[in-house]
Amino acid sequence: MFEDEAGFTMTPPTARTWSRRGHTPVITVRGRSRRRLSIAALACYKAGERSRLIYRPRPDTRRDGRKSFAWTDYRDLLQAAHQQLGGPLVVVWDNLNTHLTSGMRAFIAEQDWLTVFQLPAYAPDLNPVEGIWSALRGGRLANTAFTDPAHLIRTVRRGLREIQYRSDIIDGCLTGTRLRPATIPP
Template sequence: MAAGKTAAAALDAWLVFEDEAGFSMTPPTARTWSPRGITPTIRVRGRSRRRVSIAALTCYKTGQRPRLIYRPRDDRTPSGRMSFAWTEYRDLLADAHQQLGGPLVVIWDNLNTHLTRGMRKYVAERDWLTVYQLPAYAPDLNPTEGIWSLLRRGSTANRIFTDPDHLINTLRTGLRRIQHRPHLIDGCLTATGLAPLSS
């Protein structure tokens, strides 16, 4: 982690953390209000196997406001694949490089898709891209995990999703709200024990 932060400073680069999460039609439950003695009940319309995966980048650089860049992936795609392919991560990093306008130091976990030959070759051929792996079983070091927590405690909590499009639209709305609140993205970094870089 320290190596990534030092490299980002030396290269005048964005420090970028990546993570992915899945969301299903069954809503996460959170605390809510109800009349005393009456337990609130959430009725869900049957079980759905439909799932939406999201890959997100939390991006930090000294003197810049933090950024959140994300891509959803619906399992209704023609391939039927549930998780992101390495080419989709490649495209996400390329889009982030274009949006942020500078080199990236990416820190992510040891997901097998991150370690494919194609991804390693892509990273090696890009002078604007440096990648570090997080230690195994260390989600508490990744601020993007905090984004998922904000979504599950906020816009998706206690929500009845009528169909997959409703779920996708709710996730997009929640992520857009976070994008417009830089203090939340900074707070996710602070929760890892690292100081925000945007000040």
């Protein structure tokens, strides 16, 4: 199982545009928004079963002012995945400071159903969830100017739901890392 977090803003990623030859294309975006949606996702692989994607969105409208996930949010995501998948978890994740907090380390140490491996520093090419974010940005989110935060959230959730039902996309993201389920730590 691989984990990663991504942030999406109201400013649209541009996939393609065009203009007449000799004219620079200009993309008009209505205002500049600091609204943000953070998402943590787990790409789940188990031999003999279809790949799965488990995710949790977190809008930036938290009372504590925090714009990204706290270690407790990751803890809750791992507990939900454990309940949903019904077995022990082996998680491979990056060196995000939230993953390395003392609270998270203590939580991991207390769980007999959870084993965690850290990816090397600066190795996003080894994390298949990076491919999920790329597929999302290049698909449903491409060339979309969001009208309000609710529109952003709806569009991201719809895109992730489409990916959830397409295990071939999730498998392709694993293949893109050149890892195979057999090479994932036991």
